[in-house]
Amino acid sequence: MHTLNDELVEKDLKYIWHPCSQMQDYEELKPIIIKSGEGVNLYSMDGKKYIDVVSSWWCNLLGHCNKRISNAVKNQLDTLEHVIFANFSHPKAIELCERLVKVLPKGLEKFCFTDNGSSAIEAAMKMSFQYHYQTGNPQKTRFMALSDAYHGETIGALSIGGVDLYSEIYKPVLLDIIRIQGPDCYRCPYGLNCKNCQAQCIESAKECFKKWGDKTAAIVIEPLVQAAAGMKIYSPKYLSELRKLCNEYNVHLIADEIATGYGRTGKMFACDHAGISPDIMCLSKGLTGGYMPMALAVTTKKIYDAFYAPYNEGKAFMHSHTYSGNPLACAAACEVLKILRDENIIENAQKNAIYFNNLIKEKFSTHKNVGDIRSIGLINAIELVEDKATKKPFDSKLRIGYQIYKEALKKSVILRPLGDVIYFNPPLIIQKDDMDYVVNVAYECMKMIIN
Ligand SMILES: *Cc1c(COP(=O)(O)O)cnc(C)c1O
Numbered sequence: 001m002h003t004l005n006d007e008l009v010e011k012d013l014k015y016i017w018h019p020c021s022q023m024q025d026y027e028e029l030k031p032i033i034i035k036s037g038e039g040v041n042l043y044s045m046d047g048k049k050y051i052d053v054v055s056s057w058w059c060n061l062l063g064h065c066n067k068r069i070s071n072a073v074k075n076q077l078d079t080l081e082h083v084i085f086a087n088f089s090h091p092k093a094i095e096l097c098e099r100l101v102k103v104l105p106k107g108l109e110k111f112c113f114t115d116n117g118s119s120a121i122e123a124a125m126k127m128s129f130q131y132h133y134q135t136g137n138p139q140k141t142r143f144m145a146l147s148d149a150y151h152g153e154t155i156g157a158l159s160i161g162g163v164d165l166y167s168e169i170y171k172p173v174l175l176d177i178i179r180i181q182g183p184d185c186y187r188c189p190y191g192l193n194c195k196n197c198q199a200q201c202i203e204s205a206k207e208c209f210k211k212w213g214d215k216t217a218a219i220v221i222e223p224l225v226q227a228a229a230g231m232k233i234y235s236p237k238y239l240s241e242l243r244k245l246c247n248e249y250n251v252h253l254i255a256d257e258i259a260t261g262y263g264r265t266g267k268m269f270a271c272d273h274a275g276i277s278p279d280i281m282c283l284s285k286g287l288t289g290g291y292m293p294m295a296l297a298v299t300t301k302k303i304y305d306a307f308y309a310p311y312n313e314g315k316a317f318m319h320s321h322t323y324s325g326n327p328l329a330c331a332a333a334c335e336v337l338k339i340l341r342d343e344n345i346i347e348n349a350q351k352n353a354i355y356f357n358n359l360i361k362e363k364f365s366t367h368k369n370v371g372d373i374r375s376i377g378l379i380n381a382i383e384l385v386e387d388k389a390t391k392k393p394f395d396s397k398l399r400i401g402y403q404i405y406k407e408a409l410k411k412s413v414i415l416r417p418l419g420d421v422i423y424f425n426p427p428l429i430i431q432k433d434d435m436d437y438v439v440n441v442a443y444e445c446m447k448m449i450i451n
Pocket of ligand 1: 116117118119121150151152153222227228256257258259260284285
């Protein structure tokens with residue numbers, strides 16, 4: 001029988017080029033058509049339930065179809081859907097900034113609105129270069145970034161990324177970036193443990209700053225968690241050391257908190273673990289609870305002031321996006337901050353995080369192919385290796401992670417490993433029974449694929 005679901009799958013494959021996909025894979029694993037969502041669950045057209053432990057690409061913060069956020073957007077929808085954001089403004093954008101200033105690291109108080117994470121990174125890079133240009137340092141034209149970094153997919157953002165899977169083929173058209181060998185705690189070259197090391201691996205950054213510091217506008221980093229690289233976690237000490245280097249060499253610290261912000265690491269922002277303030281912070285994903293595409297590049301008054309001058313001096317930041325400050329997105333973002341506060345979401349999630357992490361450790365740590373288990377907040381990652389002693393990875397052609405993903409889907413769990421790193425990054429509202437279920441499924445599926 002040809003069902004409505006079959007028909008939609010057929011049409012989907014006829015028209016849609018899905019993100020980050022080899023479309024030929026869809027011949028075997030058809031697109032799953034989702035009809036509705038509630039809390040951590042998604043429901044498909046063909047009547048299956050899925051637990052969304054990847055928060056729909058790390059953006060869903062408080063569950064699907066959260067009543068409060070939905071109502072906030074509905075109210076806004078009947079009031080004002082969009083307005084040009086040059087010369088014009090609206091109450092929800094202003095409210096959002098006022099609420100954010102109270103929770104952001106000190107000094108971040110000027111808000112530049114964009115409409116996705118990559119574009120916030122681009123805005124931050126341009127802003128940093130122009131600041132230096134207008135304050136007597138036009139030679140600062142370079143950017144630094146860490147190995148294994150991920151900052152998005154547009155040309156500038158992709159350039160500073162260091163994950164070959166995404167950028168290798170485009171190298172001929174990308175910016176020339178100064179690449180710092182970043183922290184790699186599982187395979188630490190110093191043989192140390194990131195829980196109590198002194199971030200000795202900052203050495204590589206020090207050398208780069210010495211050599212290139214006076215030519216560099218900014219360094220862009222993912223604070224504490226390099227998510228796309230496989231949820232690689234490093235010490236807050238590294239962040240505070242970087243902050244010092246940046247001060248010494250007049251290099252901006254751009255913190256990409258697109259994935260780590262909004263309680264994912266157990267604190268509001270990953271930078272809070274180190275008690276540092278970046279010069280520019282980029283936010284997206286959790287910003288709107290995963291409801292609407294919006295992003296921010298938030299900066300200091302010091303940077304803002306370098307652009308503030310009579311018009312004819314040509315110092316303005318001539319950067320814009322059509323949907324800058326979209327009111328629907330701002331309404332969602334305001335409600336998210338209210339919910340985080342009213343319902344003590346981050347504190348409660350942190351209590352559950354301890355349970356979740358223990359559960360994962362108990363289940364996985366003794367398995368012969370589990371090389372590393374790392375966690376921060378509700379983010380937990382399990383790195384599978386062929387040989388635990390040497391930490392030798394599996395041959396990537398085996399696509400172990402992908403096989404596990406397909407098995408888990410059959411058992412109602414959206415796992416979507418990064419390479420051979422199985423990870424959990426659920427909405428902050430996930431409860432213990434769902435944690436039990438997803439950990440069991442992940443373990444069963446792993447055993448099914450690698451014994
Ligand atoms: C997702 C992500 C981005 C890119 O955001 P998009 O909205 O997908 O462009 C940038 N940096 C980090 C750390 C991310 O996780």
